[in-house]
Amino acid sequence: MSQPILLLNCGSSSIKYQLLDPEVGAPEAVGIVQRIGLEVGTITHEVGDQEYHQARPFADHTEAVAAVVKMFTDHGPSLDGVVAVGHRTVHGGATFVKSVLIDDTVIDKLVELSDLAPLHNPPGIAGINAAKEVLPDVPHVAIFDTAFFSTLPAEAYTYAIDHETAHRLGVRKYGFHGTSHSYVSKKAAEFLGRPVEDLKTIVCHLGNGASISAVDGGVAVDTSMGLTPLQGLVMGTRSGDVDPGLHKYLMRTGLSIDQVDTLLNKQSGMGGMCGFTDMRDVDAAINSGDERAKLALDVYVHRLISYIGSYIAVLGGVDALVFTAGVGENAAHVRRPVVERLKNLGFELDVAANLARSKQPREISTPESKVRVLVVPTNEELAMAQETLDVISR
Ligand SMILES: Nc1ncnc2c1ncn2[C@@H]1O[C@H](COP(=O)(O)OP(=O)(O)O)[C@@H](O)[C@H]1O
Ligand SMILES: CC(=O)OP(=O)(O)O
Numbered sequence: 001m002s003q004p005i006l007l008l009n010c011g012s013s014s015i016k017y018q019l020l021d022p023e024v025g026a027p028e029a030v031g032i033v034q035r036i037g038l039e040v041g042t043i044t045h046e047v048g049d050q051e052y053h054q055a056r057p058f059a060d061h062t063e064a065v066a067a068v069v070k071m072f073t074d075h076g077p078s079l080d081g082v083v084a085v086g087h088r089t090v091h092g093g094a095t096f097v098k099s100v101l102i103d104d105t106v107i108d109k110l111v112e113l114s115d116l117a118p119l120h121n122p123p124g125i126a127g128i129n130a131a132k133e134v135l136p137d138v139p140h141v142a143i144f145d146t147a148f149f150s151t152l153p154a155e156a157y158t159y160a161i162d163h164e165t166a167h168r169l170g171v172r173k174y175g176f177h178g179t180s181h182s183y184v185s186k187k188a189a190e191f192l193g194r195p196v197e198d199l200k201t202i203v204c205h206l207g208n209g210a211s212i213s214a215v216d217g218g219v220a221v222d223t224s225m226g227l228t229p230l231q232g233l234v235m236g237t238r239s240g241d242v243d244p245g246l247h248k249y250l251m252r253t254g255l256s257i258d259q260v261d262t263l264l265n266k267q268s269g270m271g272g273m274c275g276f277t278d279m280r281d282v283d284a285a286i287n288s289g290d291e292r293a294k295l296a297l298d299v300y301v302h303r304l305i306s307y308i309g310s311y312i313a314v315l316g317g318v319d320a321l322v323f324t325a326g327v328g329e330n331a332a333h334v335r336r337p338v339v340e341r342l343k344n345l346g347f348e349l350d351v352a353a354n355l356a357r358s359k360q361p362r363e364i365s366t367p368e369s370k371v372r373v374l375v376v377p378t379n380e381e382l383a384m385a386q387e388t389l390d391v392i393s394r
């Protein structure tokens with residue numbers, strides 16, 4: 001008998017969801033709400049080969065979850081048989097190093113952690129509360145982005161600041177997108193037909209938020225996001241790495257600390273540099289001769305290459321470089337300059353394979369390439385379903 005689990009992946013501006021029995025595999029329903037909080041949002045709900053679509057405003061995540069529930073009520077499948085709900089939860093802090101059953105104490109702690117992930121924890125909590133109202137009698141499970149990185153070695157997670165302050169306030173690198181980095185590194189090993197224990201892998205999770213990880217034998221040894229999901233790579237609206245001295249410099253010019261935070265989280269990255277946060281729009285702008293868009297992409301690629309080089313050093317070599325998430329899976333014009341600029345380190349791009357499109361894992365390096373370069377579609381919801389099942393059967 002099918003035991004469907006509802007998975008909710010509340011992102012900063014979107015909710016991805018699936019109704020899925022991990023033992024069956026193929027989802028019974030898949031959907032996404034996008035552009036939450038903007039003037040017009042969209043929701044797409046797929047059941048089998050039927051697709052239902054609406055465009056209207058979604059003021060916040062509570063309203064968006066209500067719209068998801070209405071899609072199930074109006075178009076099915078029924079949520080009556082749901083045995084559990086799995087929630088992507090971005091920041092687990094030092095408290096949560098693995099998935100947990102959600103109760104009021106867990107929710108209180110997530111509220112406390114909201115300052116560390118202001119774009120993510122509040123939507124996640126809104127999703128949990130809304131889903132608990134609709135499905136009050138089934139277990140709800142929190143699956144943490146930070147869990148996969150809880151095993152980082154101390155030299156990778158420690159910031160070189162005063163020890164007592166760091167310890168008292170829990171200031172350290174936590175890392176995010178862990179469910180995806182873990183899933184994708186295992187899938188890559190499966191694709192290569194090699195035990196994950198034998199592989200040194202670098203995973204580039206390039207979505208609207210973006211992070212990169214170094215995975216040695218299936219264990220994460222470094223990652224680019226830090227105390228918060230702001231550190232590291234250039235993102236859609238986030239700056240990634242900047243000089244820590246920038247905050248004071250900007251505040252001296254009259255900005256408040258909240259304005260600095262908003263600038264770096266929401267008005268920076270690709271959007272800040274060129275006005276386009278979506279790689280499709282950046283690409284179109286470059287093709288029409290937009291110099292700022294070209295520079296923004298150059299900065300994006302430069303940052304990514306710097307991290308890849310650094311992680312090759314950290315790992316002492318690399319067997320596979322893997323691209324995933326919205327940009328990583330789709331943007332051939334981003335992957336190409338990255339791999340081509342790594343030529344001297346043993347990477348060789350198969351230009352035609354890079355342009356091909358597929359929802360399956362695939363290789364985009366030539367047979368001569370010393371490092372295998374792969375595109376592996378992520379599936380955070382499938383990995384979350386497995387986690388949810390593990391927690392409720394404990
Ligand atoms: N066909 C495409 N070509 C290039 N970039 C794409 C394409 N589809 C999606 N993207 C990029 O992927 C991003 C969304 O990625 P996703 O992994 O869904 O992000 P998130 O989970 O952070 O919302 C978009 O903002 C856009 O930049
Ligand atoms: C942690 C994070 O940045 O998530 P997302 O990519 O969904 O914004």
Ligand SMILES: [Mg+2]
Pocket residue numbers: 011207208
């Ligand atoms: Mg995402």
